[in-house]
Amino acid sequence: MSSPIKILLVDDHPLVRAGFQRLLISDESIEIVGEADNGQSACEMYASHMPDVVIMDLNMPSDANTEEMSNNLNGGLEAIRRIISHDPKAKVLVLTAMEIDPFPAHVVNAGAKGFLTKRCAPDELLEAVKAIHAGEEYITEEIRLRITEGGSADGASLASLTKRELQIFSLLAEGRTVSIVAEEMFLSPKTVHAHRTNIFRKLKISNNSELVHLAIRHNIVQA
Template sequence: MSTIRIVLADDHQVVRAGLALLLGGEEGIEVVAQAGDVDGTLRAVLGHKPDVLVLDLNMPGTLTSLEAIPQVRTKSPLTATVVLTMQEDPEYARRSLRAGAMGYVLKESADAELVEAVRRAADGQTYLNPSLGARLVAMPEKPAGPPGDLSGREAEVLRLLALGHTNAEVGEQLFLSVRTVETHRAHIQQKLSLTTRAELVRYALDHGLLDDA
């Protein structure tokens, strides 16, 4: 069995140290890098291309942790993300899974669940904290999709931008000129009253545009 290589991201050094001991003590698991903010996490993922990223949901950085998940998928498609958090709200679990996370573990249950979540994620399987899973099933899903005044093409452009693609890459995938992509992006920002990429990513996550990404 090959070793599961992990990047560990948490903004509290003491927590990182404890998690590194927990994971590093398991057979077939190696922590290859650690990070304390979102920007450092993305650099570590790009540099190490780990099998699994264990990601705290609340870290400082240019992007939020939630917004970074699709960026991880873009920078390192073979890296599975396991979210480790104190957030017990099932909506955060839903958003994390929509963004592309393969696991959602509560910090209070890390000792019992994190190793299993990591192993499942490395094997291409999803892990969700059992109590949260039950609450998620029982919770009605919020309406997904863009508002009626956002066209299908604009929604597709927004989805690709939220996944971290440049205007040129979006144009290449959709067979559009860069100028046309820029025009679509301007219309999207005007219609949604959004200005930054981070706001666009958050909107795409909240409206389910990354569900099938």
């Protein structure tokens, strides 16, 4: 009998992890070797366990010190980049609620081998894990078309944001002021104001209210 597929499960919600764990271990060919609830822990556990496949959420803290309620969409993306920097052969499957552009494109650019939404059927998750373990990519045709065709106009605009702009966008959308964003990101308020101006220009918006509405439409923050 072949060795089981070793899985590292990364999601900041314990109940979500427990649900996926029950599903995955129902298949005898899969073994959960570790669980992480933030990006830093995911990278450390990857290095110590060297799993065959990482199942990663996008929307989670970068590290254990991040505020529990902070909606840090860059936590997952940064963890993917760090894991692949450590091991270019790493196989990461993103499983997230963030299915709207530009997240699929960012995920693929970060080096992930698969992208599924949390609305997927249980059998599809198992199929994706096995395909990625076998060296294939697993991205649904719908998501692939969004990536190649640029998706919606809103999505295309969001995709134009740099990594730092996207992080500032998410923090502003959560209601943080420029001064608080500057403090959290170790930037000067002047620098954050400059990024905010660029974000408004790229997204063709003129105020924070429009920014929040855009973030809600793209599931970056909850209404």
